[in-house]
Amino acid sequence: MKLNDLGEFGIIAGIESKFLDLIPSGVTGIGDDCAVIPLEAGRSLLVTTDMLVEDIHFLRNDISPYDLGRKSMTVNISDISAMGAKPYAAFLSLALPVDIETEWVEKFSEGFRSHEIPLLGGDTTKSKSAIVVNVTVIGFSDDQNIKYRSGAKPGDKILVTGTLGDSAGGLKVITQKFVADEDSHKLIEAHHNPLSYVKPGEWLGGRLEVTAMMDISDGLASDLKHIIEASKVGTKIEINKLPISESLVKVANRNNWDYRSLAIEGGEDYVLLLTVSPESAEQLKKEYSSHTGLELYEIGKITSDRGLVVWLQDDIPLDTDYRGFDHF
C-alpha cells in the first residue's frame, strides 16, 4: 500500500501501535499536542516536535528566512501553550542545501530567536535539495494546569482565541500568485507569521473551568474531531459565529472564494481551541480580555451525541461535511 492511501494519521497510528506496551506508567498526552511526562512534586515535563519540509510546508522563495525561523518556533510553542503550559527551551535540527547563503542562516536564526525561547541544542547537516527544519520544544507545568483534549463535557461552550481561515487565505493568495493588496498582505502575514498565544495559553492553563484545549493546526473541522473523539462527545458549531477577519471576507468576496470553508477547513491558524464549563464562560471571557487584551470567541457547544459534528447556520443544521487538512 502507498502512503497516500493511508494518510498522515494512518501512518502515525501504525507507528504508535507498535510502542503501546512500552509507554511508561504515568505518561499521558499521547495523541495530544504534547507528551506529558510526570516529574517530582506534581510537576510535569511536556514535549512536542514538528518538522517543516521545503516545498511541502513552505516555498523558499515565498517566505523570508526570518519568517520561516519564527514560524518554526511558533508552531512548536503553540503545542505547549495549547496544553496550558509554558515553553522552556527548544532544540533545532536543520538540513541545508549547500547553495544556501550563510546570510540565510543568520536571518533564520534571528526569526527563530524572536520568541526569546532558549535554544539548548540541535543538529545541522547538509541536504541534497530541500531545506528541512525540525524543532522540539519542551515545557513545564503543574499537573493540575495541564489541559488535555479529553476533558470536554456535554454542555461546555467551545471558544477560540483568534480569527480562522486567514492562514489558508494567505496560502491561496501566495500559490495563486495574486497581485497582493493590503488585505491580501495581511493574509500572507497570517500564513507566514501566525500569532502565538504563549501568555494566553499559560493563563488559560491556570483556569479550572477550561475543560479541554488544543491548537488549531490542521483546521477547525479536523481538530474538533480530535477533541470530540478524545472526550467521547459531539459538537454543534454555529458557523455565523466563527470569527473571520475583515481582510479574509474582502479578499474572498473579490475572488469568489468561500471564506467559511477556509475558516473551517484551512489549517495553520495556530489559534487555541478550548472548551469551558457553560456557567463560567462569560466570566472567563471578561477576565481573559482584561488580562491579555485579546478576545475569546464562542463558536458552539459540546453535545452528548458522541462522534457527531453538526454545523449550524442560524441554528439550522447544514447538510455539509467539512474536512480538515492532511499533509499527505
Add this chain to the structure above:
Amino acid sequence: MKLNDLGEFGIIAGIESKFLDLIPSGVTGIGDDCAVIPLEAGRSLLVTTDMLVEDIHFLRNDISPYDLGRKSMTVNISDISAMGAKPYAAFLSLALPVDIETEWVEKFSEGFRSHEIPLLGGDTTKSKSAIVVNVTVIGFSDDQNIKYRSGAKPGDKILVTGTLGDSAGGLKVITQKFVADEDSHKLIEAHHNPLSYVKPGEWLGGRLEVTAMMDISDGLASDLKHIIEASKVGTKIEINKLPISESLVKVANRNNWDYRSLAIEGGEDYVLLLTVSPESAEQLKKEYSSHTGLELYEIGKITSDRGLVVWLQDDIPLDTDYRGFDHF
C-alpha cells in the same frame, strides 16, 4: 558566504551565539552530547536530537528500513549513554516521499522499536524526494553521575569501549561497491547497525573515577578535540593501541586502505570515549569487564599541553595531522 566554507561546526556556532543570553541558569551541557536541564532533588533531564537525511547519511537502496529505524534510535541513545545517563523516551519526526510503501514504514518502526525505548510523540509529513528522520531522545540522571566533556585532567588515561573504523570501512565497501565477503559484511553491519552502549554508559556514569565522556560520532580525531578543548588539556594517543577489528585489518589490507586513518578519521562508530583517573584505570577495566562482558581499551593519556594532540607510534610522535569527519 556559502555554507561549505563555514562547515557544520561553524554553522552551529553561528546559530548558538545568538542564544547565549537566553540560556536558563543551571542549564549545562551546551556543546556536549546532550543539554542538561536541572530538575528537583539533584536530578537532571538530558535532551539530544539528531537528523538523518537520505543521500547524505544513508542511501535508501543500501540500508534496510529496519536497520535505518534501529540506527536512528542508536545514534540518539548513544548521546544519552555518552553522558552516563539512561534513555527514557524518544520523539520521531519522519518526512516520507509518497512512493514509499507502507511496508517500509512498518519495518522502519520495528527497527526503531528494537531498543525498547518508548516512543512518546512525533510528526509525520510528506517529502518531495528525500526521506528525513529526526529523533529526539530524553533521559534522566542523578546530577553527580553526569559526565561532561570538560572533566578530563592531565594524567588521565583515555579509553574507548569498542573497535574504531569499522563503520567507515563499511561505508567504503558500500560506496565503492565491492563484492562483499564475510569480513566486508561485518564492516557493513557495523555501519548500518552500530552497537549501542546503554547499560555500559549508565554504569560508567555511576563511576566517579570517569572524569569525562562522550561518544565517537565524527571520528576519534574530531571528537578528541572536543574533549581537550572543553577540558583545556592536550592528549597523546598511541596509534598501535587503537582497537581495530580483524575484519577491518583484512579488508583494508586487501584493498590497500590505511586502516589506521579509518580508525582515527572515520565517523559513526558510536563507541564511548572516556577519560579516567590514572590510579583507577586498571581496576575500572576489570570491573567493567565483569559487569558488562565487554572490554575497555586504553589508547592514550591526557596531557597538560593545552590544545595539543600528539599521535605516537611506539612512543615516537608522528608527523601527521588527522582530521575528523564533517557532513558539510
